[in-house]
Amino acid sequence: MTEESPALGLDMPMQPRDAGYRVLARKYRPQTFAELIGQEAMVRTLGNAIKRDRIAHAFLLTGVRGVGKTSTARLIAKALNCIGPAGNGGPTIDPCNVCEPCISIAEGRHIDVIEMDAASNTSVDNIREIIEAVRYSAVSARYKVYIVDEVHMLSKNAFNALLKTLEEPPPHVKFIFATTEIDKVPVTVLSRCQRFDLRRIPADLLASHFAYVLEQEHVVSEPDALAMIARAAEGSVRDGLSILDQAVAHADMDSGGKVTADQVQGMLGLSDRGALRRLLTHILDGDGKNALAILGEQHALGVDPAGVVRGLLELVHGITVTKVGTTDDPALPAEERAALAEWAGKLGHGTLHRLWQMLLKGHDEVVKAADPREAADMAVLRAVYAATLPDPGELARRIAEGGVAAPAASPTPASTAPADFGALVARLEAGGRYALAQLLHDNAGLVRYAPPELSLRATKPLPVDFARDLTAALKSFDGMIWQVGLADEPASATLLEQENAARLANEEFVKAQPLVAGLLEAFPSAELTGWTLNRSDAA
Template sequence: MTDSLLGLDEPVQPTRGGDAYRVLARKYRPQTFQALIGQEAMVRTLENAIRRDRIAHAFLLTGVRGVGKTSTARLIAKALNCIGPDGNGGPSIDPCGVCEPCRAIAEGRHIDVIEMDAASHTGIDDIREIIEASRYAAVSARYKVYIIDEVHMLSKAAFNGLLKTLEEPPGHVKFLFATTEVNKVPVTVLSRCQRFDLRRIPAERLAAHFAAVCEAEGVTAEPEALALIARAAEGSARDGLSILDQAIAHADLEGGGVKAPAVREMLGLSDRSAVRDLLALLLGGDAPGALAALRRQYDYGVDSQGVLRALLEAVHGVTLVKVGTAEDPAQPAEERDAYREWAEKLSFPLLHRLWQLLLKGHDEVARAALPIETAEMALLRVVHARSLPDPGELARHLSEGRSDQPPVAAAPSEMPSTRAAASAQSALPQAAVPVAPVQPASDPSQEPETFAALVALLENHGQHLLAVRLAHGARVVSYAPPEIVFSGARPIAADTLAETVAALRGITGAVWKLSLLDAPGEPTLKEAADAAAEADRQAVLATPLVEAALAAFPDAELIDWPKKRNNA
């Protein structure tokens, strides 16, 4: 594949004693919109605007570093000022690249295309020069174009001075702003510009682009090496080309090309197979093995925070596979297979808990005075946390009043590993499977015949507080074991109903159904007992002997009397 097919600058190889070497990030800067990878939406908008002659007077290009903001600004300047090979063309989304305006803009020497770095020209005086010069027509181009890079660095006075000219510029002036921090640009400027958010370039697109660059440079490179570089670039073409340049220089001079192990060593990345082995040891509960694996990575020069970050990426990858997202084509096959197998055996609660533990450890290592020791403690916390019961299952046991222990992770099973030696030792726990407790058979003789008997049954089985709450607050509308309807006019707390269901299920073995109904219901057991006691008292006071005693002694009080009823 030639450089012209890539739509990039023609690479000029320096000779000995000739021109200095141009780095790949400069040599392969896009020279056409077709070569601007990953920004199809913006290119389509610009193409339609140019064809319909609806070209805005100001453009704001924002995005992370290295996605093509300045290159896009230059391309727009070329598209607006291109005159075609014959000198009679108009604005075009496909600038010819051979006319004098196109070549002058590409070389940065066009007198009507002015580039300014706002990081070093921040004051009102610099903007005043632009305002004064914008009044004059272009010298040789169709439009006078001002490209201001890192525009967010302008001072408040400079922004204010630019507002009027930016809102109503002369017809021959176009402004192109580029920034990585659009939130620092005043809204008064944003409202006067047509904004384009340049996206991060996907890793697979970057890897394909790097492969084309390597072919043009006559360099062999492994696909895995290019995938590592694409991931390290984090969506930035310039960062990726800089890393690729370094990888080519790092490669073996004997024609070995760019190899994945060399790139991994150059970037200081933890071996991904070693990360998978470490994750398998953690899930298998092998604390000594996990600490030894961490120390090996540390001895190789990988910082402890990087190991935890790699573990977080692995857990995230397994979770994405379990959710069912599309596979990453840049991912190694053995890693894809390992993630798929883990996703089948690990539950979502276990993955989420693992993520939280590793994330906490990562934050602790970031601010720790002893990073490697803190990382070891974080891994030990992960190892020992695997034996704890699932919080959701534990809460379910408590709400149902079950005394059996909630299930924990099952015994580990053999897990995937990329190394034969580690494969025999790597282990993974099976996903925790809730096991329903064995309930005793329902015995009708244990079902109380009355609500009072039910409360007494709870009291006899140690549920004193629950029995008191029911006796003092429950008004029964209907009682037909195992169904009870209580009055909603005096509502019972939901937790009381849930505790009652769980307690009765544990005592009687039956599944009870308690509900509320908007009806008055019977008096509570406490109210009934108080009413019965008062009736007994009035009966005693009405006896002739007590009446005679009270008549003889007017200040006497009835303190106690023989109870005729059992109000228990």
């Protein structure tokens, strides 16, 4: 059995030729800090600490899955224990990868670098073993390094048992902790560690890295395919490389194994970005028929309905951030960036906000629905209807400027409507809708009366179907379609409050008349009842 020389990016510098295939996520695990993408700030800090001989005794690495926490821990272990090709080197931010400590640490067999999975070693007994072992010096390395992955899984007693050793470890011991859930690590542990937050890797940087990997693997790919994989990875290098591995295996052998956007889209069940843009165009145009047709096409292709709505949310978000002037996402295709810029120039913030809220609610409904396809149809149709409504801010501006004409769609001219709110209540009462008339009279303050628009503020809770029932009742009188809304805005007093105020004002007027005032003064316990008032005759 022969061995080959190490290649750039391999996590096992020496590997037998017949060892079998290794997945890309393992094969291209970084072996130097220079290969660790997207974490420049952490690398700079570690490099300066090593150069100045200010190396902490404990490190805590946190971040989402697949951003390089375990790889970074191994790199730190190599950096601290590297002795260089000549065997006389010291700690360095650029480990040589050829000395015995570097090779054995990369292969996971160095006796002084102990890796422990806290998910399966949670008890205080496991920590006691570490506490007992730290008393002994390293066998062959400069430092004895303990790498504890998913450290948040340790029990409370295990954390407590570790605290004293973690605060004052022997000079030959270094601890490196890694976790995806930093909030579950006790503050007593956090305060004893030098913390590094590993960032999510930007999609454009991931796409560039995947292009490099495929170049090393002699696989041809389309840029759009790599951009899809980078977005699906959600900032995780490992997730992205796993998807890339699958995409290479999925590629059509007849085309030379080329990784194409269409194949990646089908493999991941992603919605076609072009179809999503056409769908959003139909929604904004109020074209429900063609919008449903595109939904049907995507469903026939096996695309998850929730994924379609999620794609629409991404588009609306992209339009919004483009509108406020953020930098274009380089991972997006050029045609999509152009479409976002065009929409951003046409759509107002109010329209985008309303569309976002409706799609967000629709996504929640699709996820929970017994039939996601039907829920997606209804969510899109609701968005179609909302997109055709006038923007409230623009409508208010035009009203203020006197530029809004009477609604042309009203079946009956507004002049046939009741003259005022009181007349409308009277019409309801005359038409036998006593309950509605009573609710309007007693519990509704008027915000706006501009037939066929009626805006009210409830002074007491109204029935859930109040607006719908009132609209139906008013339409039954003359065919006019009213727009009834409840608003939390300043409103006039209810009709009942106005009547009570008028009665009290009249009573005070009567009491102020000389004859009545004299009688009330002579008889202090007397009350004013059963009176009538004719103000024109009052002296």
